[in-house]
Amino acid sequence: MLKPVELSLDEMGDLAEIIPASDPEVKVRYRTIPSFEESSRRAIIPVCEPTLNGNELKYVQQALETNWISSAGSFIHEFEAKFADECGARYGIACANGTVAMHLALATLGLEPGDEVIVPTFTMIATINAVAYCGATPVLVDSELDYWQMDVEQVAAKITPRTKAIIPVHIYGHPVDMDPLMELARKHGITVIEDAAESHGAEYKGQRTGSLGDAAGFSFYGNKIITTGEGGMITTNNREIAKLAWNLRDHAFSTERHFWHKFVGFNYRMTNLQAAVGLGQVEQMGKFVEARRRNAANYSTRLAQIPGITTPPEAEWAKNVYWMYGILVDREAYGMNRDELRYVLAENGIETRTFFIPMHCQPVYWNAFKGQRYPIAEQLCRDGFYLPSASSLTLEEIEYITQVIGDACPALR
Numbered sequence: 001m002l003k004p005v006e007l008s009l010d011e012m013g014d015l016a017e018i019i020p021a022s023d024p025e026v027k028v029r030y031r032t033i034p035s036f037e038e039s040s041r042r043a044i045i046p047v048c049e050p051t052l053n054g055n056e057l058k059y060v061q062q063a064l065e066t067n068w069i070s071s072a073g074s075f076i077h078e079f080e081a082k083f084a085d086e087c088g089a090r091y092g093i094a095c096a097n098g099t100v101a102m103h104l105a106l107a108t109l110g111l112e113p114g115d116e117v118i119v120p121t122f123t124m125i126a127t128i129n130a131v132a133y134c135g136a137t138p139v140l141v142d143s144e145l146d147y148w149q150m151d152v153e154q155v156a157a158k159i160t161p162r163t164k165a166i167i168p169v170h171i172y173g174h175p176v177d178m179d180p181l182m183e184l185a186r187k188h189g190i191t192v193i194e195d196a197a198e199s200h201g202a203e204y205k206g207q208r209t210g211s212l213g214d215a216a217g218f219s220f221y222g223n224k225i226i227t228t229g230e231g232g233m234i235t236t237n238n239r240e241i242a243k244l245a246w247n248l249r250d251h252a253f254s255t256e257r258h259f260w261h262k263f264v265g266f267n268y269r270m271t272n273l274q275a276a277v278g279l280g281q282v283e284q285m286g287k288f289v290e291a292r293r294r295n296a297a298n299y300s301t302r303l304a305q306i307p308g309i310t311t312p313p314e315a316e317w318a319k320n321v322y323w324m325y326g327i328l329v330d331r332e333a334y335g336m337n338r339d340e341l342r343y344v345l346a347e348n349g350i351e352t353r354t355f356f357i358p359m360h361c362q363p364v365y366w367n368a369f370k371g372q373r374y375p376i377a378e379q380l381c382r383d384g385f386y387l388p389s390a391s392s393l394t395l396e397e398i399e400y401i402t403q404v405i406g407d408a409c410p411a412l413r
């Protein structure tokens with residue numbers, strides 16, 4: 001039987017200091033918060049929630065009424081085409097979720113054991129698991145502190161003759177600095193698969209994520225900028241990758257004859273019902289992105305008055321879509337640490353989430369990366385968390401949240 005990998009904080013040495021405290025219980029406060037009692041039915045302010053008030057229901061009803069509920073049906077093709085178009089990519093391959101979108105994209109490369117894939121340690125675990133599913137070896141790099149993204153300058157030093165792919169992850173909706181990364185990858189003949197799970201609509205020098213590398217994987221999980229409940233998509237301009245991904249997604253059925261298979265394929269299909277929701281969502285993607293950018297601007301203006309809070313950056317070459325509005329807390333300057341502040345927010349009905357715990361600190365990958373240190377990722381993990389970030393967040397809620405952060409600040413008393 002499979003056994004979990006146990007790792008005690010004692011074994012982690014000083015790395016234990018960056019591991020977040022357990023999540024605080026968020027108190028139901030809406031009756032006592034006058035400003036958002038009328039404006040919202042929320043019992044708490046959640047870290048995220050979907051907005052499903054477009055054509056989603058109408059399209060799902062059409063799918064049901066026409067009996068197309070499985071993975072054939074017109075909504076799949078419409079959703080693939082419309083989402084790929086939004087990304088400036090030629091092809092979209094809809095999948096069951098973002099993790100398998102990444103796995104499927106990597107699987108098209110034919111990776112073998114011993115092949116290496118460079119990934120940031122500061123990411124969500126699905127990025128690196130997708131590499132592990134292929135039997136390849138993940139190789140880690142640190143983040144940079146300016147934009148909290150993969151440090152592209154560190155990638156060159158990690159390239160070996162076995163490096164087959166690099167995965168830039170556009171964390172929290174801000175793009176990675178792609179030009180130098182692509183230049184390096186092209187020089188060495190390495191494929192670049194963007195993990196764009198969190199970056200719907202984000203731009204690098206005016207070009208959308210999802211069209212910057214050789215292929216990209218998106219997630220449409222319920223907390224993403226557009227959602228299909230569960231779902232994902234590969235976008236690519238590469239016809240060979242697209243054709244292979246469509247085939248591998250569907251058990252790799254051969255075109256020669258049915259039940260004839262030349263690859264170990266997968267069932268990673270999306271249903272027409274999910275695609276119906278997706279089409280209703282992608283029609284509103286621009287609106288959601290603008291709402292998130294507006295909310296971020298409102299947050300940042302208000303938080304700028306509070307010492308010790310670093311607001312999320314946006315490079316001059318970037319359009320950040322603020323999938324999650326993350327902040328860093330400087331314990332000395334603010335007067336309490338990140339975990340203490342999260343408890344205050346929870347007491348006031350505000351849900352938050354800590355930043356990712358880096359991959360080299362995960363029990364399951366501890367032995368693989370033992371002794372490796374990535375100081376920026378560790379700092380982000382120790383000091384970072386995100387505030388409520390849904391597209392439906394109201395200005396009153398932002399004013400309330402920033403007021404709580406200001407009132408709680410010991411340095412302002």
Ligand SMILES: Cc1ncc(COP(=O)(O)O)c(C=O)c1O
Nearest residue numbers: 097098099124126197219220221
């Ligand atoms: C960076 C990143 N990659 C991959 C994924 C996996 O997506 P999914 O949850 O749809 O499998 C996520 C999900 O949150 C993510 O944040």
